[in-house]
Amino acid sequence: MVRIVRTDNGVWVDPTGKAAGRGAYLHDQRECWVRGLRGALGHALKAELTADDRARMEEFMNSLPLSEAEAGK
Numbered sequence: 001m002v003r004i005v006r007t008d009n010g011v012w013v014d015p016t017g018k019a020a021g022r023g024a025y026l027h028d029q030r031e032c033w034v035r036g037l038r039g040a041l042g043h044a045l046k047a048e049l050t051a052d053d054r055a056r057m058e059e060f061m062n063s064l065p066l067s068e069a070e071a072g073k
Helices: 030-045 051-063
Strands: 002-007 010-014 022-026
Touching: 002 030, 010 051, 022 030, 030 051
Parallel strands: none
Antiparallel strands: 002 010, 002 022
16 A cells, blocks of 8 residues: 655655655555546545646556556556
């Protein structure tokens, strides 16, 4: 599980899992991140993702390995 945290400075991936702020968790699978970025993540963090937040989350998502189902497409 990967922790994402909302701070006064935006939404960030929290590799330590201990950063102060409202947190949410996503699996380390791209399909979970795709669903999360459609709205569930913003809802869990009680915030609208800005364009910068979304770009950071998508950059991290793109670093994750493809699942077997995605790799076979």
